[in-house]
Structure formats: structure tokens, C-alpha cells
Amino acid sequence: MDQTLIILKPDAVQRGLMGSVIHRIERKGLSIIAMKMAILSRAVVEAHYEMHREKPFFGSLVKFMTSGPVVLMVLQGNHAVDVCRKLIGATAGFKAEPGTIRGDYGMSAANNLIHGSDSNESAKTEIARFFKSDELLTCQPALHHWVYDTSDGKAQ
Ligand code: IDP
Ligand code: MG
Numbered sequence: 001m002d003q004t005l006i007i008l009k010p011d012a013v014q015r016g017l018m019g020s021v022i023h024r025i026e027r028k029g030l031s032i033i034a035m036k037m038a039i040l041s042r043a044v045v046e047a048h049y050e051m052h053r054e055k056p057f058f059g060s061l062v063k064f065m066t067s068g069p070v071v072l073m074v075l076q077g078n079h080a081v082d083v084c085r086k087l088i089g090a091t092a093g094f095k096a097e098p099g100t101i102r103g104d105y106g107m108s109a110a111n112n113l114i115h116g117s118d119s120n121e122s123a124k125t126e127i128a129r130f131f132k133s134d135e136l137l138t139c140q141p142a143l144h145h146w147v148y149d150t151s152d153g154k155a156q
Contacts, residue, residue, distance in 0.1 A: 001155065002080040003033070003136075005126035007115040010068035012105075013037075018071055021101055021114060024087060025075060029147035033137040034074040038130075042066055048129060057110060064110060072130045078148070078155060081123055084116040 006025070008018055025032065040048075045065040052058050075084060089100025093112055096103035102112050117123035127136075148155035 001076050001078060002120060002123070003074055003076050003127060004080040004084050004117045004123045005115070005130060006071075006073040006075055006084060008071035008073075009111070009113055009115065010064065010070055011111040012113040013069050013071065015105075017105055017113065020105070022071075024101060025073075025084075028083065028087060029143070030075045030077045030080060030083065031141045031144075032073055033076045034131050034135050035071065036135075037069050037071050039069050040066055044129065048126065060110060074127050074131060074136055081117055081120055085118065088114050088116045 008021055012018060012021060022032070042062060045062050046053075049058065049061055049065070052061065055061075077083060087101060089096030089102040091102070091112060092109035093102045093106025094109070096106070096112075098104060101114055106113050117126050144150065144155065150156075
């Protein structure tokens with residue numbers, strides 16, 4: 001099954017939206033296989049957003065992401081990366097569709113509540129940046145057989 005890295009950004013934590021966002025993830029049927037809180041260091045955030053280093057918002061992005069606690073999660077499920085990007089919505093809250101996390105809870109392109117990996121390849125890199133492999137649960141969630149059709153031994 002696919003895995004993706006999610007970060008509930010400092011605005012989500014400070015605005016008391018952790019529960020609302022996690023509720024949406026659980027309702028969808030994604031499995032949370034790792035979760036922890038942390039205050040991220042400048043070095044880690046700079047590495048995480050390295051592809052945006054030349055953008056005008058890079059400095060403020062690093063400041064924002066280090067400004068308070070975040071929640072780090074690894075989610076697992078079929079097509080987890082794409083499913084999460086759809087749940088999250090477009091980058092700017094003012095453009096994101098209603099029904100998405102950013103569309104329902106945010107107004108800003110900067111303070112946009114949540115990060116989700118954008119490909120299986122970046123998910124792998126990002127998960128390894130924030131979690132040791134023994135922090136990821138390997139037991140099968142009890143709901144697995146209800147979320148998926150497992151009648152032929154595969155999860156569909
Ligand atoms: P994504 O989070 O939807 O993948 P990216 O384009 O990868 O969006 O940008 C990374 C993060 O940088 C965004 O989530 C947001 O916090 C911030 N950001 C992106 N575009 C802007 C902008 O135009 N102004 C301010 N911050 C931005
Ligand atoms: Mg991105």
C-alpha cells in the first residue's frame with residue numbers, strides 16, 4: 001500500500017483544528033501508521049522546502065513552519081498520495097474548493113494548515129526525514145476489511 005507524509009502546520013495546531021483535520025483523514029479510510037508532535041528546526045524545514053529556496057516566500061515559509069508545534073503523520077492506503085492531495089485542496093485557501101481542508105478552513109496561500117507529499121517518491125524522502133522506520137506501525141488496522149474489498153486477497 002502507498003504511504004504519504006502529512007504535516008499539520010503551526011496555524012492548524014494554534015487554531016485548534018487538529019481534531020477536525022484528523023477526523024477527515026480517519027473518516028476517509030486512510031490509516032494513520034505514525035503520528036507525533038514536534039517543533040521543527042530551521043535546518044529540517046529548509047531541507048523539506050528546498051525546491052522553493054529561490055521563491056520570494058521562502059524566508060517567511062521557514063519562519064512560519066518553525067513558529068510553533070506541528071503534527072507529523074504517516075498515512076497509508078491505496079493511492080494515499082493522490083487521495084490526500086485531493087482532501088487537502090489547492091495551495092491557497094482562497095482558491096481551494098469547499099469540501100477540501102484548505103477550502104473549508106483557510107483563507108491564505110501561506111498559512112494553509114497542512115502539507116501532503118506530492119508524489120510517491122517525495123513521500124519516501126519526506127517520511128524518512130521525519131520518522132525512523134521502527135516508528136511506523138506494521139499491524140493491520142481492524143477496519144481494513146470494511147474499507148476495502150479484500151475478498152480475493154487484495155485490497156481493492
Ligand atoms: P503545496 O503545499 O500545495 O504543495 P507548494 O507550491 O509546494 O504548495 O508550496 C509550499 C508551501 O509554501 C505552501 O504550502 C505554502 O505554505 C507556501 N506557499 C506557496 N505559495 C505561496 C505564496 O504564493 N505565498 C506565500 N506562501 C506560499
Ligand atoms: Mg508542494
